[in-house]
Amino acid sequence: MSTRTPLAIDGVVRWPDDTAAAYRDAGYWQDRSIQSFIAAQVEIRPDDPAVIDGDVRMTYRELWDASTSCARGLLDHGLAPGDRILLQLPNCWQFGALTIACFRTGVIPVMALPAHRRTELTHLARLAEARALVIAATDRSTDLRVVAQQVAEDATTIESIFVLGELSAGLPDSATPEFALAECIATVPGAKREPFEPAGQDIACLLLSGGTTGLPKLIVRTHDDYAYNIRKCNEVTEIDSDTVYLASVPISHNFALACPGILGTWVAGGRVVLLPSPAPERSLQTIDAERVTVTAAVPAVAQSWIEHQREHHTLKGSSLRVLQVGGSRMPDELAARVQPVLGATLQQVFGMAEGLINMTRLDDPTGTIETTQGRPVSDADEIAIVDELGDPVPDGSPGRLLTRGPYTPRGYFRAAEHNARAFTPDGWYGSGDIVIRRPDGNLVVAGRDKDMINRGGEKISAEEVENFAYQLTGVEMAAAVAMPDPVLGERLCLYLTVADGHTVTLADVADLMQTAGVARFKIPERLVLVDQMPTTKVGKIDKKAMREDIRARLERELSST
Known part of the structure; x- marks a missing residue:
């Protein structure tokens, strides 16, 4: 437990003092860092399995030792409490060791998604004033080392690039230095933990907003509030030391990170299994x-x-x-x-x-x-x-x-x-x-709020229409969106993906909804069949892209008449 004043970082909106005091008095906030909960499990069950990543199986002690070495590596490269590090790694045990190391040193990880590229990473690095960037060497056909150098050129605060995998060959002298992440987290059993202990209101990490418009915003999560988030999700999901949690969606996303996710599992003493997809x-x-x-x-x-x-x-x-x-x-x-x-x-x-x-x-x-x-x-x-x-x-x-x-x-x-x-x-x-x-x-x-179709003043819930569509045989995915209309303002368009061998028509949807007694204004007025729904980087259906698509279709049809 730490009672010192939180690190002063500009741009952080704090809870009002009286509200924060009430949360502490109620026991929601415990002035206790996230890694302290994990450290307690290391003491209780040092030889129990903590993480399984392919052929790699690590105990709680081994994961903790890896984070100790990584913490020392971060400090050796000049990072200090309060500094930000942009973290873009796939689902791997190194992500866990590095995240714990950040908690232990006060270095703040900015949780980028594996799908991000130069535009998003540059935006995040500039906004956070990140001093370092952590990447995998490649992601499918993309050389992320090249992307990282571009980001470092665009965001001048970046001084170091840590690479999971092989380093670039023949970097020019003007390039931002690369370092092998593996060397930073080479396990040193029994190495001393770093003396820094976060205050409850210190920033644990910066998460990304999940909206579909514009570049992501950064969400401040403190040790106090994020630890409480984790504990309550553990309680409701009944996570305990017998839990075996599979993380196959990106663990840099809040859902798989702490709801209860990998952190919740480690806080409870359970086992995390990682898959890349x-x-x-x-x-x-x-x-x-x-x-x-x-x-x-x-x-x-x-x-x-x-x-x-x-x-x-x-x-x-x-x-x-x-x-x-x-x-x-x-x-x-x-x-x-x-x-x-x-x-x-x-x-x-x-x-x-x-x-x-x-x-x-x-x-x-x-x-x-x-x-x-x-x-x-x-x-x-x-x-x-x-x-x-x-x-x-x-x-x-x-x-x-x-x-x-x-x-x-x-x-x-x-x-x-x-x-x-x-x-x-x-x-x-x-x-x-x-x-x-x-x-x-x-x-x-x-x-x-932008999913509510406003058809001449009548509000239509996209979710309601989609639920009817899923009742039709062969429908795999459904998405209802607004399409522009010069008279009513908006009309309803339904996008569907349909399984091979099945046919679904607009009349099928209308018949189903009419039979159910749904108000006529809620019945879709256009059907678009697609092979695959567009999705955002976190796997959500991208309705913004569909609204743009139907607008473009209507414009093409108008110009051809």
Whole structure:
């Protein structure tokens, strides 16, 4: 525990002093660093397995020793508490060792995604004023060492590049120096830990906003709030020392990092299994081979696993206890297939790297699990659901979600202009989500505020239309978006991917919805069949790209007449 004053870093929006004191008094914040929870597990179970990455199997002591060496390497290269390091690695044990090392030294990791390239990395490096960049040598056909040099040229604060894999050959003298990450984390058993101990309000890491517009913003997560986030997610997901957690979605993303993710598993003394991607065949084989009990996926990945299991019956055992699904709303029809096909309890997760996490409980009724996105993991999470004027709406009515609480920061990093739009003066964060709160407190996600189609004043929930589409045989993925209309402002367009051998028409969708008694204005007026849905870098369906696509289609049609 550290009681010293947090490191002073400009651009950080702190909780008000009285609010912070109340969170401490209530025990939400413990003035305790994240790595201290992991260190406790190292003492309890030094020889228990902590991480499995392909052929590499590391105990808690070995992972801790690797982080010790890595911490010393960071300091030897001139990094100091409060400095930022841009971290872009695939799912690998080195990511874990380096992240723990950052916590232990006070160096702040900026969690870039594996898919990021020069534009995004340069933006993040400049915004964070990063002094170092950590990359894999290559990513599929891309030489990331070349990209890193470009980023270092664009962002002049970068002084060092750490490479997982082979270093570049024949760098010019003007290049930013490269260092082998492997040399920094060469294990030195028994090496002393660094003397720095973070204060609770020190920054643990900077996460990325998950929006689909513009370049990502940086989200400040402190040791106090992120440790509380982890502990509450562990509690609701029932993570303990017997947990075997498979991480196949990017672990630099909040979902697989700390909800409960790899950090939650290590805080509880469980075992982390890493895969580079969530490809269904290998993922299901690994679940069987490693006796995985908990894993996380976005809806598209969950669907691919369900379809693969139906066809190939890869899962033979019954170890999988919980499948968390989040990142975007899971269609009710798909949610109903998880337990019958995969044998696991579905846990719907609706949350954001900006804080608030909602989860269905493992003992909730089946109907609640399959049709809602859960309720807050903490009783201290405050939620308001309001209309366009900011007035509260009654339960059962859609409205904009506002939230604040002990793990929802009060502002983005160095983003005063955006903070003025996203946060109210008294600290409520507007997530941009449209939700409906049921009388039992569970939330149903009705879409994003820009996902609500406004057809001549009639509001249509994209999620509602998509759920009907999933009831049609052969529909694999569905996305409803607004298309511009000169009279009504917006009309409804439905994008579908359809399985081979099946045909779906606009009339099929209309007939289904009319039979169900849906208001006519909610029935799609155009159908676009695509081979694959566009997705964002974190695997969410990219509705911004679809809105641009339908706009372009309409313009082409107009110009040809």
